[in-house]
Amino acid sequence: MADTRNNPLGRRGFVMSSLITGFTLAVSRVEAQEIHTGSSGIVAAEVRIPVSDGSLPAYVARPAGAGPFPIVLVIEEIFGVHEYIKDICRRLAHLGYLGVAPELYARLADLSTMTDPHQIIRDVISKAPDATVIADLDATASWAGQHQGDLHRMGVVGFCRGGRDSWLYAEHNPMLKAAVAFYGPVKTDDTPIQPRSPLDLAAGLKCPLLGLYGGQDTSIAQSDVQAAQARARAAGQVVDIVVYPDAPHGFHADYRPSYRRADAEDGWNRAIAWFRQHGVT
Known part of the structure; x- marks a missing residue:
């Protein structure tokens, strides 16, 4: 896998020219239980994804060998493609997938320097047009298909805000075989750049979707999640919502105090089983 970090950024240039090293600064502390997955036996690198106005920094991990490998698009939390998200890609690579995580907010801010989650939401997340996020994910999928990935065996997984984007992307791309959303908000304020x-x-889902939610998550109303499932199922779509009664928001994020090991492991196992059940294998 070629490391293309030195390629030009394109006409406009992006605020983030490379990915975060280590963990985000926007959490109070990194917990000792954080998981580190090694790169022995796989190929992992920071790369660039060509998009309409330049190129996004991204992290890719895949098995060693020629492929093609099933693709899983990995969508970040609000904190950027830092070590936790990179580790998710490596975990997928060890399971036989090409995992790729684009830095979707590279145009808007340098997330490696931001320390306040509320500021990130206000100044970055709320200013990211959904249409641009979807187009960037399309470009990432196309790139993966040209770099030893198999577009006919493709899924998406996202965490937190990335879980919302997993829903949206599964409602957009008919080539997806399966989607997984870890605690993704399904009801958000409509704005001109984030209109729906x-x-x-939900009725227009293009692939089966698994939603993994915490029963103690005060940021996401369970009634909204159940309404999205009901609307999708009424339209003949396949949706399975799993709620972990004692889990808070971010229960899979092993570097944060919100981590709940048993629920995180169960959710991850369900996610991989979901991909395999629906053809991402």
Whole structure:
């Protein structure tokens, strides 16, 4: 896998020219239980994904060998493609997947320097047009298909805000075989650049979706999640929502105090089983 970090950024140039090293600064502390997955036996690198106005920094991990490998697009939390998200890609690579995580907010801010989650939401997340996020994910999928990935065996997984984007992307791309959303909000405020929420579009899902949610998550109303599932199922779509009664938001994020090991492991096992059940294998 070629490391293309030195390629030009394109006409406009992006605020983030490379990925975060280590963990995000926007959490109070990194917990000792954080998981580190090694790169022995796989190929992992920071790369660039060509998009309409330049190129996005991204992290890719895949098995050693020629491929093609099933693709899993990995969508970040609000904190950027830092070590946790990179580790997710490496975990997928050890299971036989090409995992690729684009830095979707590279145009808007340098997330490696930001320390306040509320500022990130206000100044970055709220200013990221959904249409641009979807187009960047399309470009990432296309890139993966040209770099030893198999577009006919493709899934998506996202965490937190990335879970919302997993819903939206599964409502957009008919080439997806399966989607997984870890605690993704389904009802968000409509704005000119984020005009429709996953709940609005649930009837149009293009692939089976697994949603993994915490029963103690005060940021996501369970009634909204159940409404999205009901709307999708009424339209003949396949949706399975799993709620972990004692888990908070971010229960899979092993570097944060919100981590709940048993629920995280169960959710991860369900996610991989979901991909395999629906043809991402």
